[in-house]
Amino acid sequence: MALPRTEVTTGLLEELARFKGLIQGLTAAEWATPSRCSGWTVGDVAAHVIGGMTDVAAFRLEGLGTPEVTARQVAERQGRSPGELADELGATIKATAELLEAFNDEAWAMQAPGGFDFTLGEGVEALWHDAWLHGDDILVALGRPSERGDGMTASVSHIADVLAREGWGPAVLALDGQPEFAVNPNAGNGSNGASRFGGDPLAFVYAATGRADPAPLGLDESANIYR
Numbered sequence: 001m002a003l004p005r006t007e008v009t010t011g012l013l014e015e016l017a018r019f020k021g022l023i024q025g026l027t028a029a030e031w032a033t034p035s036r037c038s039g040w041t042v043g044d045v046a047a048h049v050i051g052g053m054t055d056v057a058a059f060r061l062e063g064l065g066t067p068e069v070t071a072r073q074v075a076e077r078q079g080r081s082p083g084e085l086a087d088e089l090g091a092t093i094k095a096t097a098e099l100l101e102a103f104n105d106e107a108w109a110m111q112a113p114g115g116f117d118f119t120l121g122e123g124v125e126a127l128w129h130d131a132w133l134h135g136d137d138i139l140v141a142l143g144r145p146s147e148r149g150d151g152m153t154a155s156v157s158h159i160a161d162v163l164a165r166e167g168w169g170p171a172v173l174a175l176d177g178q179p180e181f182a183v184n185p186n187a188g189n190g191s192n193g194a195s196r197f198g199g200d201p202l203a204f205v206y207a208a209t210g211r212a213d214p215a216p217l218g219l220d221e222s223a224n225i226y227r
Helices: 005-024 042-057 067-075 082-100 105-109 120-141 150-165 201-208
Strands: 171-173 181-183 195-197
Touching (some): 005 042, 005 082, 005 120, 005 150, 042 067, 042 082, 042 120, 105 120, 120 150, 150 171, 150 201
Parallel strands (some): 171 195
Antiparallel strands (some): 171 181
16 A cells, blocks of 8 residues: 555656755766666666656556566667757646645545556556656766655655565565555465565665665565566
8 A cells, every 4th residue: 555645746846846856956977877777877767757757747657567568668768868858847747746636535446547457546556666666777877875754765666566476475574764564464374474575775775676686685686676
């Protein structure tokens, strides 16, 4: 289950504004820097995030998240500068804000449009996760420190939701400085028999998204939501 509606809607818009601020002043050399996303430069990462949000705001939802659509989002923005993509994101943030204002709690709990197997709230939280995580990809590529905060919490919450849908657990994510997230607590022996995973939430997010080895955290590849 996603975080509360007002927290997610506000968080997504603030995350997108931070992402816009991150990219708009990048140099051509920084834009061309390879990222940890295989085959992608910093500019490609930005193109994916902005292309995805532009598609959502325009209700182009078919195939969203698939390799084909992701590649299309990046290809459509080849050759565009950081400033041009920042301008596109600025317009998309405005459209997204207007869209989010139309959602009430009932809509939030309904199935997301586009045939996805999660709620609208979980889908919006997934967008927050994507913007925060790819923003971190850019920061790491440029040798800058990661920005933790609410975006990291949204990422942990999103990962917990995906793992629950995949039947992972029972487990409790009790990561440092984060709320606890129960994953399939009623599976197996119930919550009393659930595995508890603590430690650094950023390390957990990296392991759960294929950006780091999960073994040091006592996890295996089944915890990687992108496997």
